[in-house]
Amino acid sequence: MHPPTATTASDGSTPLLEVRDISLSFDGVQALHRLSFAVRRGEICALIGPNGAGKSSLLNLLNGVYAPDAGSIHYDGQPFTRMEPFDAAQRGIGRTFQNNALFHRLSVQDNVLSGLSRHGCSTFIEHALHLPRARREAAQFMERTEATMAFLNLLAYRHTPVGQLPYGLQKRVELGRALVSEPRLLLLDEPMAGMNAAEKQEISRYITRLHHELGATVVLIEHDIGVVMNLSHHVVVLDYGRKVGDGTPAQVQANPDVIAAYLGLAHAETLP
Ligand SMILES: Nc1ncnc2c1ncn2[C@@H]1O[C@H](COP(=O)(O)OP(=O)(O)OP(=O)(O)O)[C@@H](O)[C@H]1O
Numbered sequence: 001m002h003p004p005t006a007t008t009a010s011d012g013s014t015p016l017l018e019v020r021d022i023s024l025s026f027d028g029v030q031a032l033h034r035l036s037f038a039v040r041r042g043e044i045c046a047l048i049g050p051n052g053a054g055k056s057s058l059l060n061l062l063n064g065v066y067a068p069d070a071g072s073i074h075y076d077g078q079p080f081t082r083m084e085p086f087d088a089a090q091r092g093i094g095r096t097f098q099n100n101a102l103f104h105r106l107s108v109q110d111n112v113l114s115g116l117s118r119h120g121c122s123t124f125i126e127h128a129l130h131l132p133r134a135r136r137e138a139a140q141f142m143e144r145t146e147a148t149m150a151f152l153n154l155l156a157y158r159h160t161p162v163g164q165l166p167y168g169l170q171k172r173v174e175l176g177r178a179l180v181s182e183p184r185l186l187l188l189d190e191p192m193a194g195m196n197a198a199e200k201q202e203i204s205r206y207i208t209r210l211h212h213e214l215g216a217t218v219v220l221i222e223h224d225i226g227v228v229m230n231l232s233h234h235v236v237v238l239d240y241g242r243k244v245g246d247g248t249p250a251q252v253q254a255n256p257d258v259i260a261a262y263l264g265l266a267h268a269e270t271l272p
């Protein structure tokens with residue numbers, strides 16, 4: 001029997017990502033319950049919902065950290081239910097984490113470069129012996145690291161240990177580490193958490209640019225509804241692991257279920 005193929009959108013293209021009837025639980029806690037949605041190629045899709053709604057768990061499914069209890073995920077028209085983070089990186093899925101997961105004693109440059117650690121072809125021995133393939137790969141990786149630091153205006157800090165940078169710049173380095181592998185799908189878990197309005201605007205501009213100039217499809221978790229409404233084309237709303245809204249920012253903002261479950265109650269302080 002052939003595995004089911006991804007559904008086709010009205011314009012004839014398959015979505016880059018499709019989640020079908022996914023469930024996930026942890027020791028009796030139902031983190032996600034029969035969740036389905038699709039992300040079209042080239043869109044910025046925001047995932048919103050109150051604390052504990054299952055947003056980060058969903059990203060962990062999408063890049064292979066967890067496997068779903070039930071349901072399937074289709075990426076680029078192909079189903080996967082079990083995919084290791086290594087496979088996800090190889091297939092062009094990059095991500096950042098909610099809790100800054102940088103190497104604080106290493107420089108900005110080394111942190112960005114570390115985003116390519118799952119993309120090499122040459123072996124440890126080839127590197128140790130400085131064989132040609134290893135040298136070529138190292139030069140290519142350095143070029144990409146330079147270009148990524150330039151894109152994010154990080155060149156001035158390249159030799160600074162990340163732990164010495166202000167928080168807003170650390171989040172930018174984390175974005176660089178996810179971006180350096182030139183992912184087709186970028187999963188961003190609260191890239192603006194804890195930032196002031198000016199810093200949020202700055203990160204929003206980088207996300208818009210990487211979407212326009214690099215053509216990346218983005219799935220973004222963000223609590224600030226004002227930012228979400230300005231930045232995204234598509235919004236999926238989760239509440240207690242279930243989908244309570246799915247549409248354009250305007251549709252979602254006008255959806256009474258979303259207002260009841262989320263916008264009006266749980267995070268009223270973040271409304272514009
Ligand atoms: N590794 C884990 N072990 C046990 N329970 C977990 C684990 N990860 C998540 N959970 C639980 O699953 C539910 C969803 O958590 P998740 O972190 O996905 O929510 P979230 O929407 O990202 O929340 P937040 O906005 O606070 O980041 C919560 O009840 C959480 O306690």
Ligand SMILES: [Mg+2]
Nearest residue numbers: 055056057098
């Ligand atoms: Mg989370």
